[in-house]
Amino acid sequence: MPELPEVEVVRAGLAPAVVGAMISGVSVSDERALTRHDGDGGAFERALTGRRIGAAARRGKFLWMPLDDEATASEAIVGHLGMSGQMLLRESGAGPERHERVRLDIVHPIHGDLAVVFADQRTFGSLAVDTLVPTDDGAPGGFGTALPRVPCQVAHIARDPLDPAFDERAFRASLAVKRSGIKRVLLDQTVVSGIGNIYADEILWAARIHPDAPASALSTRAAGRILAEARAVLQKALAEGGTSFDAQYVNVNGQAGYFAHSLHAYGRTAQPCDRCAAPLVRVSFTNRSSHYCPRCQRLPRPRLSR
DNA sequence: GGCGCCTCCTGGAGGC
DNA sequence: TGCCTCCAGGAGGCGC
Numbered sequence: 538m539p540e541l542p543e544v545e546v547v548r549a550g551l552a553p554a555v556v557g558a559m560i561s562g563v564s565v566s567d568e569r570a571l572t573r574h575d576g577d578g579g580a581f582e583r584a585l586t587g588r589r590i591g592a593a594a595r596r597g598k599f600l601w602m603p604l605d606d607e608a609t610a611s612e613a614i615v616g617h618l619g620m621s622g623q624m625l626l627r628e629s630g631a632g633p634e635r636h637e638r639v640r641l642d643i644v645h646p647i648h649g650d651l652a653v654v655f656a657d658q659r660t661f662g663s664l665a666v667d668t669l670v671p672t673d674d675g676a677p678g679g680f681g682t683a684l685p686r687v688p689c690q691v692a693h694i695a696r697d698p699l700d701p702a703f704d705e706r707a708f709r710a711s712l713a714v715k716r717s718g719i720k721r722v723l724l725d726q727t728v729v730s731g732i733g734n735i736y737a738d739e740i741l742w743a744a745r746i747h748p749d750a751p752a753s754a755l756s757t758r759a760a761g762r763i764l765a766e767a768r769a770v771l772q773k774a775l776a777e778g779g780t781s782f783d784a785q786y787v788n789v790n791g792q793a794g795y796f797a798h799s800l801h802a803y804g805r806t807a808q809p810c811d812r813c814a815a816p817l818v819r820v821s822f823t824n825r826s827s828h829y830c831p832r833c834q835r836l837p838r839p840r841l842s843r
Numbered sequence: 844g845g846c847g848c849c850t851c852c853t854g855g856a857g858g859c
Numbered sequence: 860t861g862c863c864t865c866c867a868g869g870a871g872g873c874g875c
Contacts, residue, residue, distance in 0.1 A: 538868065569852085598869075620868050621853080636853090659852045661869060717846070726870075734868060823848070825868050 539618040541697050541731030541771050543779035543794065544598050547624050548681055550789035552593040554626050554648055555602060560585050561650075562642035570638035570657060573615070573690060574665035584666045585614065585641065596679030596700070597730025599691045600624070603669065607684060615667045615688040616655065622662025625654040626789040639664055665690065676702035697731035698767045699775075709760050712752040719755060719763070720748035720827060732767065735780055735803045738828045740767045742802035747836040748820075748827045754837060773799065802828045 539547070563585045565571065565578035574581050591607030593600070599617055603610035616624070625634060629642060629650035639655040655664055667688040672678055678687040679700065687694075696703045711728045712719075722728055723737045732740065741748050743766035746759060755763070774780060778794030787793055801811045805828060806819040815832035 540869095572851095617869080619852095619870085658854070659868085661852065715845090721847085724869085823868095824850095824866095826866095 538620050538733055538735060538780075539622065540598060540733035540736050540780075541699070542736075542774035542796065544595055544600060544618060544731075545680065545699075545775055546779050546788050546794065547618070548593050548595040548600055551600075551602075551624060551626065551653070552681060554645060554651055554789075555590045555643060555653060556592055557590070558643040558645040558648075558651070559589050560587065560641055561644050562586060564640045564642075565638070566633075566640070567638040567660070569660045570655060570663055571665065573617070573663040573667075576666075581639075581664075581666060584612075590614075590643070592682050592684075594679050594682035596687060596691055597694050597697045597726055598733070599679075599688070599694060599730075601667070601678075601688050601691065603682070603684075603686075604666075607682070610684075610686075611669055612666055613669055613688050614664060615690055616664045617662055619657060619659065619661030619663070621658040623654075623656045623787055623791075624789055625656060625787075625791060627652040627654055674702060674704070694726050694730045695728055697771075698729060698764060699731070699771055703729075705764065708764065709757070712755060712760050715752035717752060718749040719746060719752045720822065722752040723763075723767075729767070731771065734825050735800070736767075736770055736774065738803040739770045739801060741834060742829060743770060745833050747834045748822065748829055750837055802830070804828065 563582040565581055568578045571581055588604045591603040591610050593602055601613040601615040603613045629652055634654050634656045636656045636658045637654055638657050641653040643651050667690050669686040670689050670692055672685045672687055675685050677683050677685055708729055715722045720737050723732050744762045774796040777796040780794055780796040805817045807816050810817055810830040813832050815830055817828055818831050820827050
């Protein structure tokens with residue numbers, strides 16, 4: 538599933554081919570890919586045709602490409618890969634991809650004619666043309682852009698742990714007031730972005746913290762450990778090209794990542810913990826799963842009131 | 844306002 | 860072989 542490392546691999550793969558390119562044609566084959574767009578497929582096509590792509594940026598799991606000159610752009614194509622979205626770079630005129638939803642034909646001054654194909658099996662992903670708004674903190678909107686602007690749809694999303702402008706103090710303050718389990722908080726993109734179910738399990742395993750441990754009960758040291766492990770896990774996954782279990786996640790060239798081989802918790806139900814050899818457990822968690830080591834990641838006992 | 848459940852969706856896997 | 864059910868999960872909506 539595309540989380541921060543996978544989306545960053547896609548962004549980094551797209552950037553050299555799309556920045557500076559002119560959109561020569563747009564074809565929407567499934568309007569369900571435009572659920573976040575204010576208008577129908579025709580409006581989407583008219584809004585993009587003839588425009589130039591100024592940058593390829595990312596915050597958390599959101600990607601966006603400012604239109605026209607990046608420095609003065611007021612609009613951007615904003616995309617989310619959802620669970621199964623793919624952004625594929627193809628030769629101009631290449632045949633349709635399986636689950637293709639939207640195709641952008643582009644002309645790059647160096648690379649010539651190309652196609653950017655948005656394919657999405659489960660249709661949870663989307664593309665939209667959105668207005669750019671100033672960032673709350675005045676820092677660059679995200680990776681891949683130096684300008685302090687983000688799409689309106691992304692403005693409420695917190696920065697991710699790899700962002701130089703990530704606000705550690707705000708993160709710790711959020712944990713201190715959240716009564717929910719820490720895993721639920723890590724999945725809340727308004728607290729910290731880019732983390733999904735897979736990396737939440739990996740981060741908590743690395744930090745030796747139980748997924749249901751109340752966030753507000755965590756010590757300052759534990760909160761710091763979570764942040765440090767979040768950065769380490771995400772960096773390692775990024776270096777290994779992301780996590781691919783099947784064809785659900787591939788880079789812009791259709792290639793899988795290797796981080797699935799480095800997982801310590803997610804998907805390893807009943808297998809021995811890499812630290813203590815205790816069998817890992819899987820529990821149901823809001824229509825999905827949590828994986829953890831019952832020995833290394835103990836639920837803190839509630840303090841007895843006197 | 845905080846919290847947590849539900850819904851959207853597709854296709855692979857497994858059971859019968 | 861074919862049909863049915865379950866499962867995976869990001870993000871927003873909604874009820875409590």
